[in-house]
Amino acid sequence: MTERVNGRVVTPTGVIRQGCVEWGGDRITAVAEYPSVRDGHWILPGFVDMHTHGGGGHTFTTGDADQARAAAAFHLGHGTTTLLASLVSAPFAVMRSATEAFAPLVDEGVLAGVHFEGPYLSAARCGAQNPEYLRDPSTDELAELIELGRGAVRMVTLAPERDGALEAIKLLTARRVVAAVGHTDATFEQTQAAIAAGASVGTHLFNGMRPVHHREPGPVVALLDASTVVCELVADGVHLHDGMLAFTTTTAGPDRAALITDAMAAAGMADGAYELGGQDVTVTDGVARLARDGAIAGSTLTMDAALRHAVHAGIPMADAARMAATTPARAIGLGDRVGALQVGLRSDLVVLDDDLNVVRVLRGGSWVE
Numbered sequence: 001m002t003e004r005v006n007g008r009v010v011t012p013t014g015v016i017r018q019g020c021v022e023w024g025g026d027r028i029t030a031v032a033e034y035p036s037v038r039d040g041h042w043i044l045p046g047f048v049d050m051h052t053h054g055g056g057g058h059t060f061t062t063g064d065a066d067q068a069r070a071a072a073a074f075h076l077g078h079g080t081t082t083l084l085a086s087l088v089s090a091p092f093a094v095m096r097s098a099t100e101a102f103a104p105l106v107d108e109g110v111l112a113g114v115h116f117e118g119p120y121l122s123a124a125r126c127g128a129q130n131p132e133y134l135r136d137p138s139t140d141e142l143a144e145l146i147e148l149g150r151g152a153v154r155m156v157t158l159a160p161e162r163d164g165a166l167e168a169i170k171l172l173t174a175r176r177v178v179a180a181v182g183h184t185d186a187t188f189e190q191t192q193a194a195i196a197a198g199a200s201v202g203t204h205l206f207n208g209m210r211p212v213h214h215r216e217p218g219p220v221v222a223l224l225d226a227s228t229v230v231c232e233l234v235a236d237g238v239h240l241h242d243g244m245l246a247f248t249t250t251t252a253g254p255d256r257a258a259l260i261t262d263a264m265a266a267a268g269m270a271d272g273a274y275e276l277g278g279q280d281v282t283v284t285d286g287v288a289r290l291a292r293d294g295a296i297a298g299s300t301l302t303m304d305a306a307l308r309h310a311v312h313a314g315i316p317m318a319d320a321a322r323m324a325a326t327t328p329a330r331a332i333g334l335g336d337r338v339g340a341l342q343v344g345l346r347s348d349l350v351v352l353d354d355d356l357n358v359v360r361v362l363r364g365g366s367w368v369e
Contacts, residue, residue, distance in 0.1 A: 002029060005351065005362075007040035010321040012340045019043070023347035026364040031341050041359055042317070045325040045340050046081025046348030047303035050155065050332050051115060051204065051232055051260035053086045053276065055267035055302065060085035061277050063098025065105060072110050074268055075261075078302035079350035081363045082112045082329065082338050084154055086262075088277035089118030089126075089133040092141055099145050103152040109364070112334060113154025116145070117203065120158035120168065121183035127208040128290050128297035129183060130277045137168035146175050153177055154332055157203040159184035160194035160219075173198030178332055180232075183208040184219050191222035195229060201331055204262055205231040205248060207239050207296065224251055230331035232260045233323075235309040236301045238287050242313040249310075254319035258328040259306045264288055264298035308356045 002024045009019030011031055020034035021043055054060050056074025058067040068085055075083055085105075087098055095116060105111045118129050120137040137158050146153050155178040158165055169179040181194050182203025187210075202223035210218040223229050231252050235245055239262070249257045261267065266274045266283045273291075274281040276298060280291035288297040303324055310320040329339025338346050347365040350358060361368040 003365075005043055005349070006034055006036050007043045007351065009043045009341060010045070010318055012322065012326055012342065014318050021341055021349060023362075023365050026347055028341060028343050028345050028347050031343060042352040042356065043341070044079075044307075044321045044350045044352060046338065046350055046361070046363060047079045047307070047324045048112075048328040048332075048334070048339050049075060049080045049083040049261050049303050050201075050258060050328040051086050051117070052080075052083055052263045053088065053298050054265040055261075055263045057265055057269050059265040059276075061088050061090070063087070063094055063101050065101045068102060068105055069110055071265070072105075075263070075302060076361060076363065076368055077358070078268075078304045079358050079361050080303045081348035081350075081361065082334065084113050084115040084332065085111050086115040086117050089121060089129045090277060091133060095141070095145060096148060099149045099152060103149050106149075106152040111152075113332065114149060114152050115155040115157070116153070117157040117182065120156075120162055120165065122159040122161065122185045124185045125159070125183050125208045125210065127183060128276060128279065128281070128295050130279055133277075136162045137164045139164065139167055139171045142168055142171055146177060155180055155201065157182040159186060160190045160199070161186040166193060166197045169194055169197040169199050173200075176333065181219060181223060185210045186219045188217040188219070188222045191219040192226075195222065195226045200228055200230065202229055202231040204234050204239065204260065206244065207234065224248065227256075230256050230258050230327060232258050234262050234299055234301065235259050235306045235313070236299050237309060239296060239299065245310065245313050246315065249315055249319065249323070254315075254322040255327055257323050258331055259303065259310060259320070259323045260328070261301040261303055261306060262298045263301050267300045267302055269300070304350070304352070304356065304358050311356060
């Protein structure tokens with residue numbers, strides 16, 4: 001049976017002011033003009049969040065399958081139809097057990113994969129990562145996790161200046177796992193070497209990185225300059241000034257800029273005391289910071305809020321939708337399945353009102369309760 005929704009349809013090529021999306025089962029069957037009485041709601045592709053640690057009071061970082069289910073369900077209610085479960089720096093035993101626990105959820109489609117943010121990161125740029133667990137990249141550990149996950153491990157963030165990083169990047173890319181550069185004090189040249197080895201994502205660009213300097217451009221400029229790299233951006237007004245968000249989007253283009261939440265368990269919850277990777281976090285006015293030193297500790301963002309923020313910062317709706325769905329889907333190797341309102345892709349969409357608040361969410365052809 002074919003079903004349809006009408007409104008302002010945001011496609012990869014622009015906005016159909018009076019359009020419709022049709023689907024049969026879990027596939028989109030038509031995207032077309034459909035003259036109707038009025039514009040109606042915005043219809044966007046389901047959001048793709050390639051970097052999130054939890055939400056709704058639930059976390060991915062402990063490797064608990066029930067928590068992961070609940071966190072994914074929370075974000076689904078905010079329009080995220082595809083997400084990676086991001087972990088933080090942890091002992092190898094936790095990385096192993098999390099991979100084992102999450103692999104069935106990936107098979108089931110609850111998660112699109114696992115993202116290890118760490119532990120192969122810079123101590124100087126660790127941000128809210130637990131410094132106790134930081135270490136040099138290990139190809140043995142990575143090979144074991146990839147084997148254990150049977151396709152569940154989709155992205156690993158590491159610092160290119162650490163010993164063994166280039167070998168790790170080569171192993172990851174050879175095994176079709178995305179290698180991302182982040183939490184790094186690397187030079188411009190070290191970052192370029194990582195990109196040449198196959199790194200294709202910049203983890204929350206600017207945050208947890210050596211800052212730009214005109215005599216030492218550092219990782220930010222190397223990542224922004226590389227045509228093969230997608231740059232993650234946390235559009236919450238806390239991680240990045242709106243001017244920097246707009247500048248980066250213009251510089252990289254919406255095909256190389258991806259909105260992420262970097263959300264932690266506190267997303268959608270009240271201010272108060274939380275935990276991230278074994279460290280105490282205090283949330284005040286919706287901003288999460290480490291209790292020990294005030295470092296930003298992820299965010300309380302949802303993807304619908306990130307999209308609203310980007311649009312209010314002056315990014316056109318069609319570009320913002322690309323950044324929230326199409327570009328991240330492609331960055332994690334799922335662009336042929338999800339991330340756009342296109343015939344043949346999975347029937348995932350978000351219906352937004354004029355204020356860009358979520359009205360309804362469709363995932364795999366079923367409306368989310």
